Amino acid sequence: VALRAPGGEGALTRAHPAEPLHFDSLDEVVAHVRAGGGRLSLPRRLILEALFVSDAPVAAEEIARRLELDPASVYRNLEKLEGLGIVRHVHLGHGPGLYSLVGRGAREYLVCERCDRVTAVAPERLDAVRGAIRDDFGFEARFGHFPIVGTCADCASA
Amino acid sequence: VALRAPGGEGALTRAHPAEPLHFDSLDEVVAHVRAGGGRLSLPRRLILEALFVSDAPVAAEEIARRLELDPASVYRNLEKLEGLGIVRHVHLGHGPGLYSLVGRGAREYLVCERCDRVTAVAPERLDAVRGAIRDDFGFEARFGHFPIVGTCADCASA
DNA sequence: TTTTTTGCAAAACCTTTGCAGTTGG
DNA sequence: CCAACTGCAAAGGTTTTGCAAAAAA
Numbered sequence A, B: 001v002a003l004r005a006p007g008g009e010g011a012l013t014r015a016h017p018a019e020p021l022h023f024d025s026l027d028e029v030v031a032h033v034r035a036g037g038g039r040l041s042l043p044r045r046l047i048l049e050a051l052f053v054s055d056a057p058v059a060a061e062e063i064a065r066r067l068e069l070d071p072a073s074v075y076r077n078l079e080k081l082e083g084l085g086i087v088r089h090v091h092l093g094h095g096p097g098l099y100s101l102v103g104r105g106a107r108e109y110l111v112c113e114r115c116d117r118v119t120a121v122a123p124e125r126l127d128a129v130r131g132a133i134r135d136d137f138g139f140e141a142r143f144g145h146f147p148i149v150g151t152c153a154d155c156a157s158a
Numbered sequence C: 001t002t003t004t005t006t007g008c009a010a011a012a013c014c015t016t017t018g019c020a021g022t023t024g025g
Numbered sequence D: 001c002c003a004a005c006t007g008c009a010a011a012g013g014t015t016t017t018g019c020a021a022a023a024a025a
Helices: A026-035 A042-053 A060-067 A071-083 A123-137 A153-157 B026-035 B042-053 B060-067 B071-083 B123-137 B153-157
Strands: A087-090 A098-101 A108-112 A117-121 A140-142 A148-151 B087-090 B098-101 B108-112 B117-121 B140-142 B148-151
Touching (some): A042 A098, A060 A071, A071 A087, B026 B042, B042 B060, B117 B123
16 A cells, blocks of 8 residues: 555654653653753643643643643643653544643543544553454554544444 | 544534445446535536546645645535545545545555554454444444554564 | 536634744753 | 743644635536
């Protein structure tokens, strides 16, 4: 198959540490930023705190709005933090990317295209699915960037 | 889980006919457009032909450029045709959506985030995976809108 | 003749980049 | 002090919308 993913060089590529990171406190996050050569400006601290506190992934614009920061600065921070393996983002539909801290309560997603309901599940719950993909394609799948799209049980029966 | 897919009302929602459509000729496509109350302007004919001829999904801009049509018109056409269940689009990465005719050689996708390689497979090859998802979540998955993202066999061994 | 579709222009939306000034270490 | 980071402004890439003219049925 002679296709390449669009979006420029490594559009989808981010840091993928062999050891999945896990942060139990903001201090651990902060330490990891420093370890990666990053500085801890006030905006960056605020962004990290917002992500740490949020249970659902958040859009960059939303973070900027809530913290009264410049969107450009928020995007740059998220990009850098993603490079450090501290943050990731998911595309649940056609809207903006949604950002979250890695590790702490990581989730993978299913989106029903009939009712738009998003189901967030712990990655382990998709291990059987991942296994089937591994068996058939030798491919190690991750549903944290793009969700599984389809029809949920409720909509299928209706 | 209290999330909704972003991107406006029914952003991901398209026509999902119970009987999957299948077109063996442009004439069948044309007939289906008419059956859906659509007209067959020259631009629309050209777009349909371009899609019919193409083996890989194509960006709207690319279609517009090649056919010397207005991008707005191409987008409107693709949107309408998608509503009629004749066309669909996939997001393989962060670039533009890529459009193709439904039915004729339908494909689902795996994208390696290390090397950006796109693997297009016949839907049947993902039936075991779909089965695992159905068993675990009662969810009928479709990998034609968002691909399965992860690490391909080559990159995993490297 | 009526409704759809077109092209053009402009805007909307999400994200990135350039730059000069500020700040963290 | 110096590299990293900031805000602001502007631009980039993708897609949508408004509108008057043209074309399909």
